[in-house]
Amino acid sequence: MDITVESIVFLIFGVLTLGSALLVVTTRNLFHGALYLMASLFGVAGLFVLLAAPFLAGVQIVVYIGAIAILIIFAIMLTPQVTAMRSVRTAQWPVAVAVAVIFFALLVSVVTPLMDELGVDDFAADFTQKSPPDVPADSLVRLGEQLVDLQQFMLPFEVASVLLMAALIGAVLLVWPEGTRSTPPGEAGDD
Protein backbone atom coordinates (compact mmCIF):
# COMPACT_ATOMS: atom_id res chain seq x y z
CA MET A 1 0.00 0.00 0.00
CA ASP A 2 1.61 3.23 -1.18
CA ILE A 3 1.44 6.24 1.05
CA THR A 4 -0.15 8.98 -1.01
CA VAL A 5 -1.31 12.42 0.07
CA GLU A 6 -4.87 11.10 -0.24
CA SER A 7 -4.26 8.22 2.13
CA ILE A 8 -2.74 10.58 4.69
CA VAL A 9 -5.77 12.85 4.43
CA PHE A 10 -7.99 9.79 4.74
CA LEU A 11 -6.19 8.82 7.94
CA ILE A 12 -6.54 12.34 9.35
CA PHE A 13 -10.27 12.42 8.71
CA GLY A 14 -10.70 8.87 9.96
CA VAL A 15 -8.95 9.65 13.24
CA LEU A 16 -10.89 12.91 13.54
CA THR A 17 -14.22 11.14 13.04
CA LEU A 18 -13.59 8.20 15.37
CA GLY A 19 -11.60 10.12 17.98
CA SER A 20 -14.23 12.85 18.36
CA ALA A 21 -17.00 10.25 18.37
CA LEU A 22 -15.26 8.55 21.28
CA LEU A 23 -14.88 11.86 23.10
CA VAL A 24 -18.58 12.65 22.61
CA VAL A 25 -19.56 9.73 24.82
CA THR A 26 -16.73 10.01 27.35
CA THR A 27 -16.58 13.75 28.08
CA ARG A 28 -18.22 14.97 31.30
CA ASN A 29 -19.16 18.29 29.74
CA LEU A 30 -22.28 18.26 27.58
CA PHE A 31 -21.27 21.37 25.64
CA HIS A 32 -17.88 19.87 24.82
CA GLY A 33 -19.72 16.73 23.78
CA ALA A 34 -21.75 18.75 21.28
CA LEU A 35 -18.58 20.36 19.91
CA TYR A 36 -16.89 16.97 19.55
CA LEU A 37 -20.01 15.75 17.77
CA MET A 38 -19.57 18.61 15.30
CA ALA A 39 -15.93 17.64 14.75
CA SER A 40 -16.96 14.05 14.17
CA LEU A 41 -19.62 15.07 11.64
CA PHE A 42 -17.09 17.31 9.95
CA GLY A 43 -14.74 14.34 9.63
CA VAL A 44 -17.53 12.39 7.91
CA ALA A 45 -17.95 15.30 5.48
CA GLY A 46 -14.22 15.09 4.75
CA LEU A 47 -14.58 11.37 4.00
CA PHE A 48 -17.39 12.19 1.58
CA VAL A 49 -15.05 14.57 -0.26
CA LEU A 50 -12.43 11.84 -0.53
CA LEU A 51 -15.10 9.54 -1.97
CA ALA A 52 -15.70 12.08 -4.78
CA ALA A 53 -19.13 13.04 -3.39
CA PRO A 54 -18.73 16.78 -2.66
CA PHE A 55 -22.48 17.38 -2.76
CA LEU A 56 -23.05 14.95 0.11
CA ALA A 57 -20.18 16.60 1.99
CA GLY A 58 -21.80 20.03 1.61
CA VAL A 59 -25.20 18.74 2.68
CA GLN A 60 -23.60 16.93 5.63
CA ILE A 61 -22.17 20.21 6.89
CA VAL A 62 -25.26 22.32 6.21
CA VAL A 63 -27.73 19.88 7.75
CA TYR A 64 -25.76 18.27 10.57
CA ILE A 65 -23.37 21.01 11.72
CA GLY A 66 -25.36 24.05 10.62
CA ALA A 67 -28.75 22.88 11.84
CA ILE A 68 -28.90 19.73 13.96
CA ALA A 69 -25.78 20.31 16.07
CA ILE A 70 -26.85 23.92 16.73
CA LEU A 71 -30.27 22.64 17.83
CA ILE A 72 -28.57 20.11 20.11
CA ILE A 73 -26.59 22.93 21.74
CA PHE A 74 -29.79 24.91 22.26
CA ALA A 75 -31.34 21.86 23.91
CA ILE A 76 -28.25 21.34 26.08
CA MET A 77 -28.44 24.91 27.33
CA LEU A 78 -31.96 24.22 28.59
CA THR A 79 -30.81 21.29 30.72
CA PRO A 80 -30.06 22.09 34.37
CA GLN A 81 -26.57 20.59 34.51
CA VAL A 82 -24.19 21.11 31.59
CA THR A 83 -20.76 20.56 33.14
CA ALA A 84 -19.44 17.81 35.40
CA MET A 85 -22.06 15.26 34.48
CA ARG A 86 -22.12 12.29 36.80
CA SER A 87 -21.31 8.98 35.24
CA VAL A 88 -24.62 7.29 34.59
CA ARG A 89 -23.93 3.59 34.35
CA THR A 90 -27.07 1.53 34.61
CA ALA A 91 -27.36 -2.23 34.61
CA GLN A 92 -28.00 -2.12 30.89
CA TRP A 93 -24.47 -1.33 29.82
CA PRO A 94 -23.32 -4.92 29.08
CA VAL A 95 -26.35 -5.30 26.81
CA ALA A 96 -25.54 -2.02 25.09
CA VAL A 97 -21.93 -3.07 24.50
CA ALA A 98 -23.11 -6.40 23.10
CA VAL A 99 -25.56 -4.70 20.74
CA ALA A 100 -22.85 -2.27 19.56
CA VAL A 101 -20.42 -5.13 18.87
CA ILE A 102 -23.07 -7.10 16.99
CA PHE A 103 -23.99 -4.04 14.92
CA PHE A 104 -20.34 -3.44 14.05
CA ALA A 105 -19.91 -7.08 12.99
CA LEU A 106 -23.07 -6.77 10.90
CA LEU A 107 -21.74 -3.67 9.13
CA VAL A 108 -18.41 -5.36 8.38
CA SER A 109 -20.14 -8.48 7.10
CA VAL A 110 -22.27 -6.37 4.76
CA VAL A 111 -19.54 -4.06 3.52
CA THR A 112 -16.83 -6.68 2.95
CA PRO A 113 -18.66 -8.75 0.26
CA LEU A 114 -19.75 -5.46 -1.31
CA MET A 115 -16.12 -4.41 -1.68
CA ASP A 116 -15.22 -7.78 -3.19
CA GLU A 117 -18.00 -7.32 -5.69
CA LEU A 118 -16.76 -3.86 -6.62
CA GLY A 119 -13.22 -5.19 -6.91
CA VAL A 120 -11.87 -3.00 -4.13
CA ASP A 121 -8.94 -4.56 -2.31
CA ASP A 122 -6.69 -1.55 -1.71
CA PHE A 123 -8.55 0.98 0.42
CA ALA A 124 -6.18 3.88 0.20
CA ALA A 125 -5.91 3.64 -3.57
CA ASP A 126 -9.48 2.98 -4.64
CA PHE A 127 -11.46 4.88 -2.09
CA THR A 128 -9.55 8.10 -2.13
CA GLN A 129 -8.82 8.86 -5.76
CA LYS A 130 -9.53 12.38 -6.88
CA SER A 131 -11.93 11.32 -9.63
CA PRO A 132 -12.36 7.56 -9.75
CA PRO A 133 -13.17 6.27 -13.24
CA ASP A 134 -16.48 4.71 -12.16
CA VAL A 135 -17.86 7.96 -10.68
CA PRO A 136 -19.41 9.99 -13.50
CA ALA A 137 -18.44 13.64 -13.68
CA ASP A 138 -22.06 14.80 -13.79
CA SER A 139 -23.16 12.75 -10.76
CA LEU A 140 -24.63 15.89 -9.19
CA VAL A 141 -26.86 16.55 -12.21
CA ARG A 142 -27.93 12.92 -12.28
CA LEU A 143 -28.75 13.00 -8.59
CA GLY A 144 -31.01 15.99 -9.21
CA GLU A 145 -32.72 14.40 -12.20
CA GLN A 146 -33.36 11.11 -10.42
CA LEU A 147 -34.95 12.89 -7.47
CA VAL A 148 -37.68 14.35 -9.71
CA ASP A 149 -37.98 11.38 -12.06
CA LEU A 150 -41.31 9.60 -11.66
CA GLN A 151 -39.65 6.23 -12.34
CA GLN A 152 -36.90 6.79 -9.79
CA PHE A 153 -37.15 8.64 -6.48
CA MET A 154 -40.00 11.09 -7.06
CA LEU A 155 -42.35 9.37 -4.60
CA PRO A 156 -39.90 9.01 -1.67
CA PHE A 157 -38.76 12.59 -2.25
CA GLU A 158 -42.31 13.94 -2.10
CA VAL A 159 -43.22 11.77 0.91
CA ALA A 160 -40.19 13.12 2.77
CA SER A 161 -41.20 16.68 1.87
CA VAL A 162 -44.76 16.14 3.15
CA LEU A 163 -43.40 14.60 6.36
CA LEU A 164 -41.15 17.61 6.99
CA MET A 165 -44.05 19.96 6.24
CA ALA A 166 -46.24 18.12 8.74
CA ALA A 167 -43.48 18.37 11.34
CA LEU A 168 -43.18 22.12 10.71
CA ILE A 169 -46.91 22.71 11.15
CA GLY A 170 -46.93 20.47 14.22
CA ALA A 171 -44.10 22.47 15.78
CA VAL A 172 -45.98 25.73 15.21
CA LEU A 173 -49.15 24.28 16.76
CA LEU A 174 -47.26 22.99 19.80
CA VAL A 175 -45.97 26.43 20.75
CA TRP A 176 -49.25 28.22 20.00
CA PRO A 177 -50.38 29.97 23.24
CA GLU A 178 -53.29 28.20 24.98
CA GLY A 179 -56.71 29.74 24.54
CA THR A 180 -55.79 31.82 21.50
CA ARG A 181 -56.09 29.11 18.89
CA SER A 182 -58.15 31.33 16.61
CA THR A 183 -55.84 34.37 16.50
CA PRO A 184 -52.13 34.60 15.77
CA PRO A 185 -49.98 35.03 18.90
CA GLY A 186 -48.72 38.47 17.94
CA GLU A 187 -52.14 40.11 17.81
CA ALA A 188 -53.49 38.29 20.84
CA GLY A 189 -51.06 40.08 23.13
CA ASP A 190 -51.98 43.60 21.98
CA ASP A 191 -52.62 46.24 24.65
Added chain:
Amino acid sequence: MTELLQDIGLSHGLAVFIAKAVGVMVVGAFGLLWTLLGIWIERKAAGRFQDRLGPNRVGPFGLIQSIADTVKILLKEDLMPQGADRWVFNLAPIVSVVSVMLIWAVVPFSGSWIGSDLNIGVLYLVAVGAFGTVAVLMAGWSSNNKYALLSAFRSVAQLVSYEVPMVLALLVPVLLSGSMSTQTIVEQQHIMYLLAVPLTVLIFLTSGQAETGRGPFDLLEAESEIVSGFHIEYSGMKFGMFYVAEFLHAFTIGVLTAILFMGGWRGPFAEDVPLLGFIYLMIKSMVAYMVLIWVRMTLPRLRIDQLLDFNWKFLVPLSLVNLLVVAFVWKILPDTDQINSFGDALVPTLVLLVVNIALIAGVGAILRERGRRERQRVEARLTAAESAAAGD
Protein backbone atom coordinates in the same frame (compact mmCIF):
# COMPACT_ATOMS: atom_id res chain seq x y z
CA MET B 1 3.70 26.12 -10.67
CA THR B 2 2.96 22.39 -10.47
CA GLU B 3 5.23 21.78 -13.49
CA LEU B 4 8.02 23.83 -11.95
CA LEU B 5 7.91 21.80 -8.74
CA GLN B 6 7.87 18.56 -10.70
CA ASP B 7 10.90 19.73 -12.68
CA ILE B 8 12.95 20.10 -9.54
CA GLY B 9 12.21 16.49 -8.71
CA LEU B 10 9.05 16.35 -6.57
CA SER B 11 6.37 13.72 -7.13
CA HIS B 12 3.13 14.78 -8.78
CA GLY B 13 1.02 14.46 -5.63
CA LEU B 14 3.42 16.49 -3.51
CA ALA B 15 3.78 19.16 -6.22
CA VAL B 16 0.00 19.59 -6.42
CA PHE B 17 -0.19 19.72 -2.63
CA ILE B 18 2.48 22.43 -2.38
CA ALA B 19 0.98 24.47 -5.21
CA LYS B 20 -2.45 24.38 -3.53
CA ALA B 21 -0.97 25.26 -0.15
CA VAL B 22 0.75 28.30 -1.66
CA GLY B 23 -2.53 29.27 -3.34
CA VAL B 24 -4.34 29.05 -0.01
CA MET B 25 -1.72 31.26 1.62
CA VAL B 26 -1.87 33.86 -1.15
CA VAL B 27 -5.68 34.09 -1.04
CA GLY B 28 -5.71 34.15 2.76
CA ALA B 29 -3.00 36.79 3.00
CA PHE B 30 -4.75 38.89 0.39
CA GLY B 31 -8.04 38.74 2.30
CA LEU B 32 -6.45 39.73 5.60
CA LEU B 33 -4.28 42.49 4.13
CA TRP B 34 -7.27 43.83 2.24
CA THR B 35 -9.00 44.13 5.61
CA LEU B 36 -6.47 46.77 6.69
CA LEU B 37 -7.24 48.97 3.70
CA GLY B 38 -10.93 48.09 3.69
CA ILE B 39 -11.45 49.16 7.29
CA TRP B 40 -9.89 52.52 6.42
CA ILE B 41 -12.23 52.91 3.42
CA GLU B 42 -15.22 51.98 5.51
CA ARG B 43 -14.37 54.34 8.35
CA LYS B 44 -13.74 57.15 5.88
CA ALA B 45 -17.07 56.52 4.13
CA ALA B 46 -18.91 56.15 7.43
CA GLY B 47 -17.42 59.45 8.54
CA ARG B 48 -18.74 61.20 5.47
CA PHE B 49 -22.20 59.69 5.96
CA GLN B 50 -22.27 61.08 9.48
CA ASP B 51 -20.88 64.48 8.51
CA ARG B 52 -17.44 64.06 10.06
CA LEU B 53 -13.97 63.46 8.64
CA GLY B 54 -13.14 59.93 9.69
CA PRO B 55 -9.53 58.90 10.40
CA ASN B 56 -7.18 61.71 9.27
CA ARG B 57 -4.24 61.88 11.67
CA VAL B 58 -1.97 58.90 11.02
CA GLY B 59 -0.28 59.11 7.64
CA PRO B 60 -1.67 60.87 4.55
CA PHE B 61 -5.51 60.95 4.79
CA GLY B 62 -5.21 58.68 7.83
CA LEU B 63 -4.21 55.85 5.55
CA ILE B 64 -2.14 53.91 8.05
CA GLN B 65 -4.66 54.29 10.88
CA SER B 66 -5.53 50.57 10.59
CA ILE B 67 -1.89 49.58 11.00
CA ALA B 68 -1.62 51.75 14.11
CA ASP B 69 -4.81 50.14 15.43
CA THR B 70 -3.41 46.68 14.74
CA VAL B 71 -0.27 47.45 16.71
CA LYS B 72 -2.34 48.83 19.56
CA ILE B 73 -4.63 45.82 19.64
CA LEU B 74 -1.68 43.42 19.53
CA LEU B 75 -0.05 45.11 22.52
CA LYS B 76 -3.20 45.04 24.65
CA GLU B 77 -3.43 42.70 27.59
CA ASP B 78 -4.98 39.37 26.73
CA LEU B 79 -7.67 38.82 29.36
CA MET B 80 -9.19 35.49 30.24
CA PRO B 81 -12.37 35.62 32.31
CA GLN B 82 -12.44 33.61 35.52
CA GLY B 83 -14.00 30.21 34.99
CA ALA B 84 -13.81 30.52 31.23
CA ASP B 85 -13.55 27.43 29.11
CA ARG B 86 -9.95 28.00 28.00
CA TRP B 87 -9.84 25.92 24.83
CA VAL B 88 -13.22 26.90 23.46
CA PHE B 89 -12.61 30.54 24.42
CA ASN B 90 -9.39 30.65 22.38
CA LEU B 91 -10.76 28.62 19.50
CA ALA B 92 -13.91 30.71 18.89
CA PRO B 93 -12.25 33.80 17.27
CA ILE B 94 -10.19 31.54 15.02
CA VAL B 95 -13.24 29.60 13.84
CA SER B 96 -14.99 32.91 13.26
CA VAL B 97 -12.25 34.22 10.94
CA VAL B 98 -11.73 30.87 9.23
CA SER B 99 -15.41 30.52 8.37
CA VAL B 100 -15.19 33.78 6.42
CA MET B 101 -11.82 33.07 4.83
CA LEU B 102 -13.12 29.72 3.56
CA ILE B 103 -15.63 31.56 1.38
CA TRP B 104 -12.75 33.10 -0.57
CA ALA B 105 -11.74 29.63 -1.79
CA VAL B 106 -14.53 29.65 -4.38
CA VAL B 107 -14.29 33.33 -5.36
CA PRO B 108 -13.40 33.52 -9.08
CA PHE B 109 -10.96 36.46 -9.21
CA SER B 110 -10.74 36.22 -13.00
CA GLY B 111 -11.18 33.73 -15.83
CA SER B 112 -8.41 31.48 -14.59
CA TRP B 113 -7.76 32.67 -11.04
CA ILE B 114 -9.91 30.74 -8.66
CA GLY B 115 -8.98 28.84 -5.53
CA SER B 116 -11.11 25.84 -6.32
CA ASP B 117 -13.86 25.73 -8.93
CA LEU B 118 -16.14 23.42 -6.97
CA ASN B 119 -19.20 22.15 -8.79
CA ILE B 120 -21.09 22.66 -5.51
CA GLY B 121 -19.81 26.24 -5.10
CA VAL B 122 -23.01 27.86 -3.86
CA LEU B 123 -23.80 24.98 -1.48
CA TYR B 124 -20.25 25.35 -0.18
CA LEU B 125 -20.94 29.03 0.59
CA VAL B 126 -23.91 28.03 2.73
CA ALA B 127 -21.96 25.21 4.37
CA VAL B 128 -18.99 27.27 5.54
CA GLY B 129 -21.40 29.88 6.86
CA ALA B 130 -22.46 27.26 9.42
CA PHE B 131 -19.06 27.49 11.11
CA GLY B 132 -19.61 31.18 11.80
CA THR B 133 -22.77 30.30 13.72
CA VAL B 134 -20.86 27.69 15.73
CA ALA B 135 -18.18 30.28 16.54
CA VAL B 136 -20.81 32.62 18.02
CA LEU B 137 -22.13 29.87 20.29
CA MET B 138 -18.61 28.85 21.31
CA ALA B 139 -17.68 32.43 22.21
CA GLY B 140 -20.89 33.02 24.13
CA TRP B 141 -20.73 29.84 26.15
CA SER B 142 -17.02 29.77 26.94
CA SER B 143 -16.94 33.36 28.27
CA ASN B 144 -18.65 32.28 31.52
CA ASN B 145 -20.82 35.38 31.33
CA LYS B 146 -24.59 35.10 31.26
CA TYR B 147 -24.97 38.19 29.10
CA ALA B 148 -22.54 36.83 26.54
CA LEU B 149 -24.47 33.56 26.51
CA LEU B 150 -27.87 35.25 26.16
CA SER B 151 -26.52 37.41 23.38
CA ALA B 152 -25.01 34.41 21.62
CA PHE B 153 -28.41 32.72 21.61
CA ARG B 154 -30.13 35.75 20.23
CA SER B 155 -27.38 36.19 17.62
CA VAL B 156 -27.75 32.58 16.55
CA ALA B 157 -31.53 32.98 16.34
CA GLN B 158 -30.94 35.93 14.02
CA LEU B 159 -28.28 34.14 11.93
CA VAL B 160 -30.37 30.99 11.51
CA SER B 161 -33.50 32.97 10.64
CA TYR B 162 -31.89 35.14 8.01
CA GLU B 163 -30.14 32.17 6.46
CA VAL B 164 -33.51 31.10 5.00
CA PRO B 165 -34.11 34.10 2.68
CA MET B 166 -30.40 34.17 1.90
CA VAL B 167 -30.39 30.58 0.63
CA LEU B 168 -33.60 31.19 -1.30
CA ALA B 169 -31.98 34.22 -2.96
CA LEU B 170 -28.84 32.22 -3.74
CA LEU B 171 -31.00 29.68 -5.56
CA VAL B 172 -32.02 32.26 -8.18
CA PRO B 173 -28.59 32.69 -9.89
CA VAL B 174 -28.18 28.90 -9.62
CA LEU B 175 -31.49 28.51 -11.42
CA LEU B 176 -30.64 31.09 -14.10
CA SER B 177 -27.17 29.72 -14.84
CA GLY B 178 -28.04 26.05 -14.39
CA SER B 179 -24.97 25.47 -12.23
CA MET B 180 -23.79 25.80 -8.64
CA SER B 181 -20.20 26.53 -9.68
CA THR B 182 -19.33 30.18 -9.02
CA GLN B 183 -17.16 30.30 -12.15
CA THR B 184 -19.98 29.00 -14.39
CA ILE B 185 -22.41 31.48 -12.83
CA VAL B 186 -20.04 34.32 -13.79
CA GLU B 187 -19.51 32.94 -17.30
CA GLN B 188 -23.26 32.60 -17.86
CA GLN B 189 -23.93 36.28 -17.10
CA HIS B 190 -23.85 37.65 -20.62
CA ILE B 191 -26.12 40.29 -19.12
CA MET B 192 -25.77 40.95 -15.39
CA TYR B 193 -28.40 39.11 -13.35
CA LEU B 194 -28.80 42.39 -11.49
CA LEU B 195 -30.77 43.65 -14.48
CA ALA B 196 -32.92 40.52 -14.69
CA VAL B 197 -33.74 39.89 -11.03
CA PRO B 198 -33.29 43.12 -9.01
CA LEU B 199 -35.70 41.92 -6.31
CA THR B 200 -33.47 38.92 -5.59
CA VAL B 201 -30.47 41.22 -5.22
CA LEU B 202 -32.39 43.28 -2.66
CA ILE B 203 -33.31 40.14 -0.71
CA PHE B 204 -29.72 38.91 -0.85
CA LEU B 205 -28.27 42.22 0.33
CA THR B 206 -30.81 42.53 3.15
CA SER B 207 -30.29 39.03 4.47
CA GLY B 208 -26.54 39.39 3.96
CA GLN B 209 -26.56 42.53 6.08
CA ALA B 210 -28.42 40.62 8.80
CA GLU B 211 -26.04 37.65 8.53
CA THR B 212 -23.09 39.91 9.22
CA GLY B 213 -24.93 41.49 12.14
CA ARG B 214 -24.48 45.05 10.93
CA GLY B 215 -26.87 47.97 11.22
CA PRO B 216 -29.86 48.12 11.09
CA PHE B 217 -29.61 44.52 12.31
CA ASP B 218 -26.90 45.13 14.93
CA LEU B 219 -29.16 45.38 17.97
CA LEU B 220 -27.57 42.33 19.59
CA GLU B 221 -24.13 43.89 19.79
CA ALA B 222 -25.07 47.55 19.79
CA GLU B 223 -21.76 49.02 20.89
CA SER B 224 -23.28 52.31 21.99
CA GLU B 225 -25.90 50.68 24.23
CA ILE B 226 -25.00 47.22 25.47
CA VAL B 227 -21.23 47.16 24.82
CA SER B 228 -21.29 44.38 22.25
CA GLY B 229 -22.87 41.00 22.61
CA PHE B 230 -21.41 37.53 22.53
CA HIS B 231 -17.79 38.78 22.39
CA ILE B 232 -18.12 41.07 25.38
CA GLU B 233 -15.37 39.22 27.33
CA TYR B 234 -12.82 39.32 24.54
CA SER B 235 -9.93 41.76 24.50
CA GLY B 236 -6.81 42.44 22.49
CA MET B 237 -6.25 40.50 19.31
CA LYS B 238 -8.99 37.99 20.06
CA PHE B 239 -11.51 40.80 19.93
CA GLY B 240 -9.61 42.02 16.86
CA MET B 241 -10.26 38.70 15.17
CA PHE B 242 -14.01 39.00 15.71
CA TYR B 243 -13.79 42.53 14.34
CA VAL B 244 -11.82 41.34 11.30
CA ALA B 245 -14.27 38.47 10.76
CA GLU B 246 -17.22 40.86 10.86
CA PHE B 247 -15.61 43.32 8.46
CA LEU B 248 -14.41 40.62 6.09
CA HIS B 249 -17.80 38.92 6.14
CA ALA B 250 -19.51 42.17 5.21
CA PHE B 251 -17.05 42.79 2.40
CA THR B 252 -17.42 39.18 1.26
CA ILE B 253 -21.17 39.74 0.95
CA GLY B 254 -20.23 42.56 -1.45
CA VAL B 255 -17.91 40.23 -3.37
CA LEU B 256 -20.61 37.56 -3.57
CA THR B 257 -23.11 40.11 -4.83
CA ALA B 258 -20.62 41.10 -7.52
CA ILE B 259 -20.05 37.47 -8.51
CA LEU B 260 -23.61 36.21 -8.39
CA PHE B 261 -25.47 39.24 -9.72
CA MET B 262 -23.06 41.75 -11.28
CA GLY B 263 -21.06 39.54 -13.64
CA GLY B 264 -18.01 39.06 -11.42
CA TRP B 265 -14.78 39.59 -13.34
CA ARG B 266 -16.52 40.11 -16.70
CA GLY B 267 -15.85 43.35 -18.53
CA PRO B 268 -14.06 44.68 -21.61
CA PHE B 269 -10.89 42.64 -22.39
CA ALA B 270 -11.16 40.73 -19.11
CA GLU B 271 -10.90 37.36 -20.85
CA ASP B 272 -7.44 38.17 -22.28
CA VAL B 273 -5.97 40.04 -19.32
CA PRO B 274 -6.72 38.24 -16.02
CA LEU B 275 -5.52 41.23 -13.97
CA LEU B 276 -8.17 43.43 -15.58
CA GLY B 277 -10.86 40.91 -14.55
CA PHE B 278 -9.60 41.07 -10.98
CA ILE B 279 -9.80 44.86 -11.03
CA TYR B 280 -13.35 44.75 -12.41
CA LEU B 281 -14.34 42.32 -9.66
CA MET B 282 -12.93 44.56 -6.95
CA ILE B 283 -14.65 47.65 -8.38
CA LYS B 284 -18.01 45.88 -8.55
CA SER B 285 -17.53 44.49 -5.04
CA MET B 286 -16.79 47.97 -3.73
CA VAL B 287 -19.96 49.31 -5.35
CA ALA B 288 -22.07 46.59 -3.69
CA TYR B 289 -20.20 47.08 -0.42
CA MET B 290 -20.77 50.85 -0.47
CA VAL B 291 -24.51 50.18 -0.72
CA LEU B 292 -24.24 48.05 2.42
CA ILE B 293 -22.31 50.79 4.28
CA TRP B 294 -24.82 53.35 3.10
CA VAL B 295 -27.71 51.31 4.54
CA ARG B 296 -25.75 50.61 7.73
CA MET B 297 -25.00 54.25 8.36
CA THR B 298 -28.43 55.60 7.44
CA LEU B 299 -31.04 53.38 9.08
CA PRO B 300 -31.76 53.22 12.81
CA ARG B 301 -31.65 49.92 14.70
CA LEU B 302 -34.60 47.54 14.68
CA ARG B 303 -36.17 46.07 17.80
CA ILE B 304 -35.87 42.30 18.29
CA ASP B 305 -39.56 41.70 17.52
CA GLN B 306 -39.30 43.88 14.41
CA LEU B 307 -36.19 41.96 13.39
CA LEU B 308 -37.90 38.58 13.60
CA ASP B 309 -41.23 39.84 12.22
CA PHE B 310 -39.45 41.37 9.25
CA ASN B 311 -37.75 38.08 8.47
CA TRP B 312 -40.50 35.52 9.00
CA LYS B 313 -43.53 37.55 7.99
CA PHE B 314 -42.03 39.51 5.12
CA LEU B 315 -38.66 38.40 3.80
CA VAL B 316 -39.20 34.63 3.83
CA PRO B 317 -42.61 34.69 2.10
CA LEU B 318 -41.32 37.27 -0.36
CA SER B 319 -38.25 35.24 -1.29
CA LEU B 320 -40.38 32.09 -1.65
CA VAL B 321 -42.78 33.87 -4.02
CA ASN B 322 -39.84 35.44 -5.85
CA LEU B 323 -38.16 32.07 -6.36
CA LEU B 324 -41.37 30.44 -7.58
CA VAL B 325 -42.12 33.28 -10.00
CA VAL B 326 -38.58 33.33 -11.44
CA ALA B 327 -38.57 29.53 -11.81
CA PHE B 328 -41.97 29.60 -13.52
CA VAL B 329 -41.01 32.37 -15.95
CA TRP B 330 -37.68 30.72 -16.68
CA LYS B 331 -39.48 27.45 -17.45
CA ILE B 332 -42.01 28.88 -19.89
CA LEU B 333 -39.47 31.03 -21.75
CA PRO B 334 -38.04 29.16 -24.77
CA ASP B 335 -34.36 28.10 -25.01
CA THR B 336 -33.35 29.29 -21.57
CA ASP B 337 -31.08 26.28 -21.11
CA GLN B 338 -28.75 27.32 -23.93
CA ILE B 339 -27.82 30.96 -23.50
CA ASN B 340 -24.41 31.46 -25.09
CA SER B 341 -24.29 35.11 -26.12
CA PHE B 342 -25.58 38.58 -25.36
CA GLY B 343 -28.34 38.15 -27.95
CA ASP B 344 -29.63 34.93 -26.39
CA ALA B 345 -29.83 36.54 -22.98
CA LEU B 346 -31.62 39.73 -24.10
CA VAL B 347 -35.22 38.52 -24.31
CA PRO B 348 -35.27 36.46 -21.10
CA THR B 349 -33.63 39.33 -19.21
CA LEU B 350 -36.24 41.81 -20.43
CA VAL B 351 -39.12 39.46 -19.55
CA LEU B 352 -37.70 38.78 -16.09
CA LEU B 353 -37.14 42.49 -15.54
CA VAL B 354 -40.76 43.27 -16.37
CA VAL B 355 -41.98 40.47 -14.07
CA ASN B 356 -39.69 41.75 -11.31
CA ILE B 357 -40.94 45.31 -11.63
CA ALA B 358 -44.51 44.01 -11.38
CA LEU B 359 -43.56 42.03 -8.27
CA ILE B 360 -41.86 45.02 -6.66
CA ALA B 361 -44.91 47.19 -7.42
CA GLY B 362 -47.19 44.58 -5.85
CA VAL B 363 -45.03 44.30 -2.74
CA GLY B 364 -44.89 48.08 -2.51
CA ALA B 365 -48.70 48.30 -2.60
CA ILE B 366 -49.01 45.68 0.16
CA LEU B 367 -46.42 47.50 2.28
CA ARG B 368 -48.19 50.83 1.85
CA GLU B 369 -51.47 49.27 2.97
CA ARG B 370 -49.74 47.71 6.01
CA GLY B 371 -48.12 51.00 6.89
CA ARG B 372 -51.44 52.83 6.63
CA ARG B 373 -53.14 50.34 8.96
CA GLU B 374 -50.26 50.52 11.45
CA ARG B 375 -50.44 54.31 11.50
CA GLN B 376 -54.21 54.16 12.08
CA ARG B 377 -53.74 51.70 14.95
CA VAL B 378 -51.14 53.89 16.63
CA GLU B 379 -53.31 57.00 16.16
CA ALA B 380 -56.35 55.27 17.65
CA ARG B 381 -54.26 54.24 20.62
CA LEU B 382 -52.93 57.76 21.08
CA THR B 383 -56.39 59.35 21.01
CA ALA B 384 -57.64 56.72 23.46
CA ALA B 385 -54.77 57.50 25.81
CA GLU B 386 -55.37 61.25 25.48
CA SER B 387 -59.10 61.02 26.24
CA ALA B 388 -58.32 58.77 29.24
CA ALA B 389 -55.85 61.37 30.50
CA ALA B 390 -58.41 64.16 29.99
CA GLY B 391 -61.05 62.18 31.93
CA ASP B 392 -58.88 61.98 35.06
